[in-house]
Amino acid sequence: MRYLFAACLILWQCVACTAQAGAWLREKGTGFVSLSFGATQFSETTNALYIEYGLSDKTTVGLDVSTFTNAMNVRNGFGNIFLRRAIGPTDRPHKWAYEIGLGGLWGNEMQLPTVKTAISWGRGFKFAERDGWVNMDAAYVYEPTLGEHITKLDATLGLNFGTITTGLLEVTLSSQNSETYGAFEPSVLIRPKESRFSIKVGAQVPFDEQEKAALKLGIWRSF
Numbered sequence: 001m002r003y004l005f006a007a008c009l010i011l012w013q014c015v016a017c018t019a020q021a022g023a024w025l026r027e028k029g030t031g032f033v034s035l036s037f038g039a040t041q042f043s044e045t046t047n048a049l050y051i052e053y054g055l056s057d058k059t060t061v062g063l064d065v066s067t068f069t070n071a072m073n074v075r076n077g078f079g080n081i082f083l084r085r086a087i088g089p090t091d092r093p094h095k096w097a098y099e100i101g102l103g104g105l106w107g108n109e110m111q112l113p114t115v116k117t118a119i120s121w122g123r124g125f126k127f128a129e130r131d132g133w134v135n136m137d138a139a140y141v142y143e144p145t146l147g148e149h150i151t152k153l154d155a156t157l158g159l160n161f162g163t164i165t166t167g168l169l170e171v172t173l174s175s176q177n178s179e180t181y182g183a184f185e186p187s188v189l190i191r192p193k194e195s196r197f198s199i200k201v202g203a204q205v206p207f208d209e210q211e212k213a214a215l216k217l218g219i220w221r222s223f
Contacts (some may be wrong), residue, residue, distance in 0.1 A: 022135040022156070023095035023122030025086055026054030036218035045069045046214070060085040064101075076107030080116055087119075095122040105143070116141045132159040144154065150176045164191055168202070182207040187216065197221050 008077040024033060038046040045068075052062030062084070068079040082101030101116035118139035125132050137154040152174045160166050166189040173182045187202020200218035 019088075022120040022137050023097045024133075024135075025058060025060045025090065025097060026052055026086060028054045028056045030054050030223050032220070033217055033223070034200075034220045036200070038214040038216045040212050040214045042210070042212065043071045046212070052084075057090060060084045064103075074097075074107070076105070078105050079103045080114070082116065084120075093123055096120070099139075112143050112145050114141050114143050127159060130160050132157070146213065148176065150174060165191065166191075167191065168200075185216065187218075189220070196223075 001083055011104075031051070034048075034160045036048045036050075043189045046066065048064075048066040050062070050064050052060050054060050060083075062082055063080070064080045064082065064209055065077070067075055069075045077160060080101040080103030082099050084097050086101040087096035087098055097120045099116070099118040099120070101118075103116065105112045105114060105198075118137055120135065120137045122133060122135035125134070133156075135154075135156045135158075137156075139152045139154075141150045141152070143149065152172070154170060154172050156168065158166055158168050168185075168187045168189060170185040170187075171182075174180070174187070179206045183204050183206045185204040187200050189198055189200050192199045198220040200216070200220060202216045203213055205213045
């Protein structure tokens with residue numbers, strides 16, 4: 001069972017996703033969905049589904065499901081239903097939000113429950129007349145059956161290059177007991193004209209074992 005929880009640490013690192021709005025909540029009655037895929041040269045693959053919906057201007061609910069399949073065709077997964085709330089006024093330059101969620105891990109014919117808490121900070125900025133933003137998320141996932149936990153820190157920097165493309169850079173750190181994983185993920189978000197979909201193309205490069213870098217593809221849609 002401890003192997004399953006350790007596998008989740010790798011999984012959560014592999015499916016880092018800038019689709020999550022972090023400190024920016026959805027407007028009431030609007031939503032967002034993304035699908036992402038990744039693969040390494042060792043035939044390791046990741047898949048992720050992320051959905052969120054604005055119940056009010058200060059409350060967003062959503063679903064986050066990810067799976068990781070290793071070279072031996074062993075699959076592990078993580079799912080989480082969450083509620084995110086704004087901290088303080090939403091019209092200030094500095095955005096703050098907290099998140100609570102319930103979910104679980106599965107793999108090797110085992111299922112384990114999880115509880116997630118997180119806090120996010122974000123701020124928009126201007127650079128050479130272009131709009132940008134920075135966001136940081138700190139999360140803690142606890143598994144009560146084994147008493148295990150994972151801590152995670154994500155930092156995202158985004159800059160709009162124009163009306164069609166946006167550059168993204170995400171840095172992630174995850175830790176469980178003495179195991180720590182880190183990676184950076186550069187990507188480009190493309191919004192074709194007259195399309196409701198956006199396409200994210202990029203790569204994820206671990207701080208260690210760079211040979212396990214993954215190519216990433218994501219499809220985003222707001223509604």
